[in-house]
Amino acid sequence: MEHLAPIGLNHYLTISAILLGLGLFAVMTRKNAIVILMGVELILNAANINFLAFSKYNGGMEGVMFSLFVIVLAAAEAAIALAVVINIYKLFKSVDVSSIDTMKE
Amino acid sequence: MLSLIVFLPIIAGLVILAVPSSQKQIIRIVSLLAALAQGVLAVLMWRGYNPALPGITAGANGSALGSFQFVEKLPWISLNLGSFGSLNIEYFIGVDGLSVTMVILTALISAIGVLSSWTIQKQVKGYFILYNLLASAMMGCFVALDFFLFYVFWEIMLLPMYFLIGIWGGPNREYAAIKFFLYTLFGSVFMLLVMIGLYFSVLDPVTHNHTFSLVAMASQENYIKDAILGPDNVMWRYIAFIVLFIGFAIKVPMFPFHTWLPDAHVEAPTPISVILAGVLLKLGTYGMLRINFPLFPEVFHASMYVIGIFGAINIIYGAFCALAQKDLKKMVAYSSISHMGYVLLGLAAGNSEGMTGALYQMFNHGTITAMLFLLVGVIYDRAHTRQIEKFGGLASYMPVYAGIVTVAWFASLGLPGLSGFISEAFVFVGAFSSVTTRYIAMVSVLGIVFGAAYLLWSLQRMFLGKRRADAAYDLEIGEDGHEHIHFHDWKGKIDLDGRELAMLVPLVIITIFLGIYPMPVIGMLTSSINKLVQVLTPVVLTSMN
Amino acid sequence: MSNLTYTAIFYLFAAITVFSAVYVVFSRRVIYSAFALLFTFFGVAALYVFLSADFIAVTQVVVYVGGILVLLLFGVMFTHSIMTTDLKSDVLHIIPGTLLLLAMIGTMLYTFYTTHGWMPSTTMLQGSVVERIGFETMSRFVLPFEMSSILLLAALIGAAFLARFDKPGNNE
């Protein structure tokens, strides 16, 4: 396995990029609010990977700490978001975000 | 005290503001009380006035106190304009012989105007608020000794007048109101320019600051020699005099700036006509006497002849136009133009007799024309028309009215024994004594005849003879077998009622009394007039060389 | 642990992460997405371990798997007639989405691989950082730490408030 380069920064960045892209794709295309939330979680995870990767290869603790806070934030976000989704569901009897376009008027 | 006289109507206006608009009677009474209180104050001022003090310029100590009376002086607006120096405007009021009679006249006419306004039914509250504002502004104009203050009052006056004509006027009121407004505004714009020019040309003799004080401006030694309107700047002084003169002449109104007057009068309600003719027109000539002439004496001297010619045109032209009028109120309006011509002629004479005549004529014209307009209003209230042909033989049916009309008409045509005569006589005496205006006076005398002609002719057509076929009233035989007249929708008394008598009788008494013994008014004028003539005279001498 | 093994394990977890994430995104059923997400989180947690952040990895598992994912599942079950959801009726902007997906990933990868300044530092993190996290949390990052606790509290209350069924303003 010589031809394989040792695991370095770029590997992690590549994974995070793929996760980010998938998360964005979910946010862009899926109508289901829950799935969108999942996309957001993917994006956050991608970001975390980046933080930790840079932290590791740079030797500082900032990235680690930041990723910790991101997780806390993600938890809070998820809780609020789900509460919102449930409310939306109560109002519109649907979690289809494309049908919720009352702001257009 | 003077401030109280000026601001009493405004206070009344504020009180009225608090009264609900349905309480019409209270509003009227408040106005009347304010006007009466103002009248009482004016009488007190008249009693306390010392005719020996001349006014016009500052007294010997350089302050206005030794010369003017009832002076009140407070710093009002003081702005530091950096490199332009500082702007000092004072609340500076006081009276001298020129203004004291006008103050009394204004108080009198205001009170009579309130009585005359009793019949106004439309938006009483708004009407009286505007009326009181107007009364205050007029009074303020006469007592202001600071040019800026004068200008402020002058402009304040315009606004209520515009609305009073434009809202409470006749069918063509908007046109008349806008004409009046534009005309007068046109005049006052130039006044503003001259005022600013004067400000930068005059130094207060005491503080050595630039000043708006008319008292300081009236002394030529206070002018900065090379300032824009300083003595060296002859051309600009002429221009300033002319534009200022036009501004005042519009108010007089002098031919050819007079055409707003007939329209305004015809459209204005009776009390506003009374105010307009009784007081407002005087502001034009008062402004000339107070501002135009003493500030530019040498220009005045050069233009005496021209002013005299315009005066003569006013007299004769106004009389002829009055002769041709079919509307009684329009005729009276033109007679105003004619009579104000006498004032101009008297001023143009530039001597004591002429100036006394002019000032006295201002007072008398105020009372007499007020009477004329009130009388026109009386018949208009009843018959709803002012066409002279629509009447005839009224003297038989309304004897009291006819009697007062006769007095007023004869006063207007200058019958001796009534006040108008003395002023006209003095105007002619002065104008003839002055070499400059001698020939103008000789031509103007024709005005006496034509004045008599249009007044007597209208008197005959309306009051003498018998009812015309198309008259504005019907005849019916009363229970006592006599003929009475009947106006179509008039419920009140056919002849004058108590309120109308209360307006007219004081004026009649004043007219007769001042015709027999004019000294109560002339006595207040003389020292100021003589001083004014003196202010104008030295320049006359030097310019002759 | 040999280098090869290390690399192999890395690729394994990377593959798990990526493919489960793909499944999350492209699954036509939400419930499947949710379970796929579980694997993604695990994969990511594993990657954290590779990055010397064992504490973060544990936190990731505890919070995401134990908290967020359960929450998501609750949400799915609250709101959905789960079985009827279908991918085809469930998507929009499929073409721009796809193009952008590729474009974003491409751009980023291009950026990463053309950037040469990212040389590893001599003081790379080695081993566990739990102790250092403790130090940092109580010293440099004490304020953000406390703030995050307040944020959590607020979010907790807010979520509870929002999700209440019988709110006064909710029944119109």
Next chain:
Amino acid sequence: MHSLIQLSIVVLLLPLLSFVILIFFNRRLPRRGDFIGVGILGTAFAISAYIFWSVVVQTYDPAFRLAWDFTWIDLGNVPGVGPLQIKMGIVIDNLTSIMLAMVTLISLLVHLYSTGYMAGDKNYGRYFAFLGIFTFSMLGIVLSDNLFSIYIFWELVGLSSYLLIGFFFEKESAADAQKKAFLANRVGDIGMWLGILILYSQFHTFSFSEIYANLAAGKFAMSHAWLTAAGILLFMGCVGKSAQFPLHIWLPDAMEGPTPVSALIHAATMVAAGVYFVARIFVILTPDALHVIAFIGASTAFMAATIAITQNDIKRVLAYSTVSQLGYMVLGLGVGAYSAALFHLVTHAFFKACLFLGSGAIIHAMHHEQDMRWMGGLRKHMPWTFATFTLATLALAGLPLTSGFLSKDAILAGAIGFAQVEGGGIFYLIPVLGFFSAMLTAFYMGRQIWLVFFGESRTHLKPADPHHSDHHAHDSHASHSDDHHTEHGVHEVSWNMRAPLVILATLSVFFVYSPDPLDGAKGWFMKMIPTPATVVGEANHQIGELPLGTHQPVLAGVAPTTEVSAPEVAAPAHGEAHAAAGAEHAEAGHHYADARQAEIVHAGHAAHYTAIYISSIMVVLGIGLAFVVYVFGIINPATTAETLRPLYLFSLNKWYWDEIYDATVIKGSMLLATMLSWFDTNVVDGLVNGIAFLTKKFAFANAGFDKYVVDGMVNFTAFSVNTTGALLRKLQTGKVQTYVVMLLLAVFGYFVYYYTRLIN
């Protein structure tokens, strides 16, 4: 203050009191307060008679003069003039006291007469009030010591005559007449006023005595022509008031007033005021001014006489005879026969008042028939009226033994003397016209007497004219209806109308004025009223030689007026001359400083008998002609009128003066008024409106620019924004995910941008 002054003030104010009481309270008083009017005038006359007695009878001094004045208006210390006061005052001299007595007497008699004549009128009380103010004004003129107050009372007389002439104001003709009278008077007044102004502008005083003193001292700084002009202009006042040609037109029309008013105003007082005023200013009249006056007087006398011979209205005949006689007086003043003119003024006042009141009695008796053609035979029915009327007629015609003879003769003698002194042929025109007019006077008065009193009643000859009777139904006597309109209704008038006639007729006899029935100069009147010495004659001619250019504005502060002290002592120098002149008429000429004046006085005296002969002949000729025509019927008036039709019409239509004035002055004024009014509305106001119109047009053009260009740009911006917005709104789907797509597009765009920059 002298007691006579005090009394004269009382006399002056009493009629005013009557006016004030009656105008306000007449309806509340019994008999409408006529007794107050009569009583007050009686008192006034009693006091006047006392003044007359004290001054003329007791003192008997031609130079008698009392004066008193007070400051009316104080103009303070006038720059260039010094202290300046306008004074009012009273002067009493012989002329004043005579006039005072005459005016109050006639006024009293008219008051008395009116209680009968005007009884039953609905404005009865007001009538007496008007009489009161008229008398007041007239007395004011008589008593004034300065030009200003005389002008004031002058105008007041105009007013009161206006009120009295138009007393029956419901008649259009009366309303026209009063207006005409007032306006004609005003025209005269402006001339008078200009004359006053000329004198005032020189001396800064209105007082007669101060003006005369200044003139005598040669202080008149303007040219001599101005002085002549001043005289003629002052005389214009007289032309208006005394109805001289060319302003005589108002007087005949003024007969629309009640007849007693005609007697008061148009015979005795108002018209006499003009002559009185010229007498007051006589001393300042230059010879040129006097010539003008003389010619105007002569032509007036002649013209009015020619008109009078064809008039049919009894009052109009008298009116024109009044104009004619006033012409005599003015002529007398013009030729310098000062005393004679004033003498004629007084005698004429009495006999003409008698004639008017007599005609009033006739009209009253005839139930307001005024046309002489329908009268006749009244001699039997109205003996008192007949007798007094005839006596007054004889006086008017100027037959010896009457007062009219004395005065008219004196005037004509003066005219002859004047013509001799002036020496020019043209100046003989004046006495010739005078004598011819005397003949005409005798003729038309003879005609009147005959038509009215003699022959048979011609009432039945009157053509039925409903309009005519209707015309008079408006007169004061609504109670008198036409049912008495027969000869049987004609009867003598009551005592209160008869008594004035008798008194006035008595005063028309010669012995009242002079012991010699042929020479008035021997009487007290002409001795008491001597001709005053002129102050502008040859002796003062240097005043005209001051070049006009030397006139300097009086600025020194020393006014010329201040040099004259008390007015009382102003005239003693002339007083000496007066005394001498009055004492011995024949030698009076030597005492006049002015040679011309002295010569005229002398020549007038010499021509006395010539005048008597000629005038007697003319009068007899005139009366004889009247007899020939009307009594003996030798000449038929109708056929004569037909033969001389143009002349007849010319006379009947009063020389067409009314038509001429109507066509020129009145139409011209009205045309001018209409034109100026048109000018005012269309040109002056049109200019204003035109400016407004142009401004408005410009404003509209501006508004168009604003609307289509400026606003267009704004609107275009709005339009483009709107369009863009409409396009962009399509993007605003409301779907969050679309926004995310766009967001990412933007991010991707940024990357692209970044890398393209990096590549470049």
